[in-house]
Amino acid sequence: MQARPSRVLELSPRPFATRVTVNPSFVIVGAGIAGLSAAWELARTVDPTQIFILEASDRTGGVLQSLPREGFLLEEGADSFLTAKPAATQLARELGLGDQLSGSRDQQRKTFIYQAGRMWDLPEGWRMVAPARVSPILGTGLLPWSERLATAARMTGLFPTPPPASEEESVATLVRRHCGEASLRRIAAPLLSGVYGGDPESLSATWTVPRLAQAAQESRLWKLLRQPVAAGSDSTFTTLGDGMGSLAAALTSALLAKGVNLELGCPVQEVVPQPQGGFRLKLPTGGGYSAESLVVALPAPRAASLFAASVPTVAHALRQIRYGSSVTVNLAFRPAPQLPQGFGFLVPATRENRALRLRACTFAHRKFDHRAPEGDALLRVFYGGMLDPEVLRLPDIEIVNLAREELRQTCGIGATPNFTTVHRWREALAQYEVGHGARLQVIATALAPFPRLRLAGNAYQGIGVPDCIENGARAARELLAG
Ligand SMILES: Cc1cc2nc3c(=O)[nH]c(=O)nc-3n(C[C@H](O)[C@H](O)[C@H](O)COP(=O)(O)OP(=O)(O)OC[C@H]3O[C@@H](n4cnc5c(N)ncnc54)[C@H](O)[C@@H]3O)c2cc1C
Known part of the structure; x- marks a missing residue:
């Protein structure tokens, strides 16, 4: 895919000669x-x-900070927004950027979870904190048999789901009572961490997944999840060409x-x-x-x-x-190394993964058009969050070396990136x-x-x-x- 030439606009603020007291409304x-x-x-x-x-x-x-470089388009911060929330699309259209709106390539949408030394498919139909479909849960090797069977039994009503213990429960509590500990640690926690960089033990289900939490409070989460997702041609995520x-x-x-x-x-x-x-x-x-x-x-x-x-x-x-801090690392590869076929992968903070600090990696050139020249690859790696704020103290070179070593361990990438960028986002993500x-x-x-x-x-x-x-x-x- 050819990276398109940049149209990022230059800013021309009107500078003040001196900082004087003015009285605007x-x-x-x-x-x-x-x-x-x-x-x-x-x-x-x-x-x-x-x-x-x-x-x-x-x-x-x-x-929001995009950086065109050598035919790649790097996102140092946010890379897209949820298509289902219309405000950003509307604003882009109002600003004349309608033709720049670009959906994620959902036909290639597949997320992996790196656990115990290998990549696992995220079970199909998993909706942030719980699964919507029984068969992918029964079929996933990511969870122990006992938990797969118990979750399936709760989903189908064979076992009762324990009721909520409080009016506002944490994400961890909600997932534990519906699915179990391994589902929390290996699936729900890394998914939520991708959005909040947060600790599911303290994140409020009511505020982070409001619709699902409301249904869980009313003991109808499984019923809500079984409802078919409205069919539509829209991609899950939208970004802009530039x-x-x-x-x-x-x-x-x-x-x-x-x-x-x-x-x-x-x-x-x-x-x-x-x-x-x-x-x-x-x-x-x-x-x-x-x-x-x-x-x-x-x-x-x-x-x-x-x-x-x-x-x-x-x-x-x-x-x-409270706020969480994170680090994004962009690594540009020319040509693309061998990668799993999908948008990227998450790394749960489990006992088996304790040697890894990397929390997520997006294959940006797969997720959206025009992120890398044809045949090249752009990887975006995330560090930090509430559970690892210390990583922000490392010098850039150590962070890049860490990312390269951890990409070698998880994906087998031995190639040297053509260039890298590191961006620290201190206290940027509200919890x-x-x-x-x-x-x-x-x-x-x-x-x-x-x-x-x-x-x-x-x-x-x-x-x-x-x-x-x-x-x-x-x-x-x-x-x-x-
Ligand atoms: C790494 C990262 C990735 C993300 N990815 C996504 C994503 O893909 N999709 C999504 O929907 N959301 C994403 N988010 C969340 C979303 O991008 C942010 O919540 C949102 O952009 C915050 O916008 P804001 O205007 O509230 O704050 P900010 O973007 O933080 O802007 C605050 C501004 O205030 C300025 N400022 C600070 N102090 C002062 C001061 N004393 N005086 C004057 N100015 C000051 C700062 O320089 C900054 O420009 C991401 C967040 C992070 C950190």
């Missing part, structure tokens, strides 16, 4: 997809010149074209609510901004630090949401742990005295790109309505 802190979406929604209604986006780094997009970064770049260009102000290299240090209403935003270099209305679109730990001195109740509430709803309530109470302040980002109501687009837009609508 709306300030958005953070130009990730949530902050940009908030600005986009505001700009539909208010004078765009009254909207200011302040971004700490020298680029917009946050976790990568996820091109969505943020196009949104940024559209905002700038409307007259929205963007300042890069502008880390907000503190937010101080003013007695007469509005907010004062302090920058480390002195100067700052005053805002009548404010959207803080940052990961919760960073949002917390803005309020630490001025409103400790808000800071304290935000700090209760929706048991009690998340109560924590959101505490945050809402702490924010109640500040009706012109809204939070957006992945800490609250959904971690995926479409969720962040939606909650950024929602924050804007709430301010407009208030």
Whole structure:
């Protein structure tokens, strides 16, 4: 497959000669997809010149970062979004990127699980925390016989499924009572870890797999799973031809074209609510901004630090949401090495795999079109998560060596990659742990005295790109309505 030439847009923010106190109506802190979406929604209604986006780094997009290189298209952060959630597709179409939308090649969609020294097929019909079909469960060698039979017996109603012990259970508890320990460790945990980088013992089922958790609470999970999945031609995942970064770049260009102000290299240090209403935003270099209305679109730990001195109740509430960190490693191979036929594989953190730190590997050139030149391969390897934060401390070269050694062990790849990249994502993935709803309530109470302040980002109501687009837009609508 030929990699297509890049159309990633260059950003041209309007630089400020000096950082002076200005008084715009709306300030958005953070130009990730949530902050940009908030600005986009505001700009539909208010004078765009009254909207200011302040971004700490020298680029917009946050976790959306695509890098074209030598005919490959590397994703350093998010590589796609769930097609079933329409917000990202709608935004891309609105920005004129409809022809760039590209579905995953689901005809080649197969995920492997590396366990005890070999690749196993993920049992067909497995839906995140439990299986939908009996025969693949009976047939998988990934699970011990006793567990296969017990799960099949529960699925068919021969054995009762133990009832939930609490109203909000962890993912681990839900999987254990429906399927068992091996299903949790070898299948559900690595699948969830691929999204949250989290520990299933603490992740809330209610918040991470809401529909399945609701059904499990009502003792009808098996019934829900048996319902046929609506047939459709849509692929499971969607990306853009020029990568996820091109969505943020196009949104940024559209905002700038409307007259929205963007300042890069502008880390907000503190937010101080003013007695007469509005907010004062302090920058480390002195100067700052005053805002009548404010959207803080940052990961919760960073949002917390803005309020630490001025409103400790808000800071304290935000700090209760824990975040995971991860590392992505891209390895470009020319020509492609021999690989299992699928999208990639997951590595459960089991006793048998304890020598491996790699948690997942995507064969990016198989998952989507135009990720590598014809005959070449692009592999994306993930490290870190809540169970292995120490990996972020390793120097790049050690991480690359680790990835190469672990790809040799798992896939037999001995070839030297043509080039590699390493990207650390510190405190980037929110963990929706048991009690998340109560924590959101505490945050809402702490924010109640500040009706012109809204939070957006992945800490609250959904971690995926479409969720962040939606909650950024929602924050804007709430301010407009208030
Ligand atoms: C490695 C990784 C892979 C992922 N893969 C997928 C995927 O494939 N599909 C999917 O749907 N989701 C994925 N996600 C989740 C999703 O990408 C994120 O939840 C989402 O992009 C977060 O967007 P955001 O705008 O809330 O935050 P961010 O993208 O984190 O943006 C926050 C912005 O705020 C800026 N900032 C920080 N502090 C300050 C400050 N003090 N002042 C001003 N600016 C500041 C940052 O520089 C950054 O630009 C992934 C996440 C990670 C970490």
